[in-house]
Amino acid sequence: MRLSTKGHYGLKAMFDLAMHYGSEPLPIPLKVIAERQGISEHYLEQLIAVLRKIGLVKSIRGAQGGYILARPPSQIKVGDVIRALEGPIAPLDCVSEFEPTACEKEHYCISRDIWARVRDSIAEVLDSITLEDMCRDAAKVSTDRVES
Amino acid sequence: MRLSTKGHYGLKAMFDLAMHYGSEPLPIPLKVIAERQGISEHYLEQLIAVLRKIGLVKSIRGAQGGYILARPPSQIKVGDVIRALEGPIAPLDCVSEFEPTACEKEHYCISRDIWARVRDSIAEVLDSITLEDMCRDAAKVSTDRVES
């Protein structure tokens, strides 16, 4: 029941982009994201390629290029990012969100219901949080720190 | 975010034992469990060894021996079984239920909160279901089938 670094790093990168998403967003080079978030640049490149193909980020090539979010942070859910990088939420294949594979049909598998509930509870958490929420929380944390 | 077969098979085996746990429980040989649940016997042996060491099942050696639950089904939570076989619930190491490893301390990691929430929602589901609940549901399903 572990998340791989794909989802973890990918979310960090998306959060980084969200934190720098202004009214006139400037593209942020991968190198900067990787440094700020402490991730191998080449590895992150592979992850962000997936996010780009899925349409969560846009890229601008050439000098002064970089990446920007394809939509405002309020319209990107954490679940979108995780699904893009980790695939459908599915503790077991037979309860995958999308195209569940057939169980052994012999007898009804009682544990299936449990994993379906686990899946739904994970999805509920991930889909209830947007990148905007994360930015707001981050701002709050830094304010709290200054105050204390 | 996948469960391995360890947790899956282990829960099936425990459910099997629970379904045959009477007032005077007879030991059930591994071979029988493995056949009923469609699991490789030798592989299940390794899993049940873990469950035994942790104290969820008791073994009786020799002919007519086998395994029985160490406690009644009502006192064994699904979460107990999964934790025994898969380790503490922890989407990331830094939010492990038990002995979380240190995050990069540099700056507060905002995504940590998300994974902690995911962890808690998984734990909540798994700890709210006992083997007895599973048996009751199984009985209900088979009744429904007969009625329909």
Place this chain on the structure above:
DNA sequence: TCAATCCCAAGTAAACCACTCGGTTTTCTA
């Protein structure tokens, strides 16, 4: 032009998974 940047494909060491194999030891029953 040239440096910054994105884009792409392949390779790789280590870990993990889902088993298998080949035994030894214990204990009930005939």
Place this chain on the structure above:
DNA sequence: TAGAAAACCGAGTGGTTTACTTGGGATTGA
């Protein structure tokens, strides 16, 4: 008391996944 049924034990194994690295090529602003 032999023999079979069962638990117990440890090593091996082929395949997949993970988390990268390496080494380039294509695009574009200054």
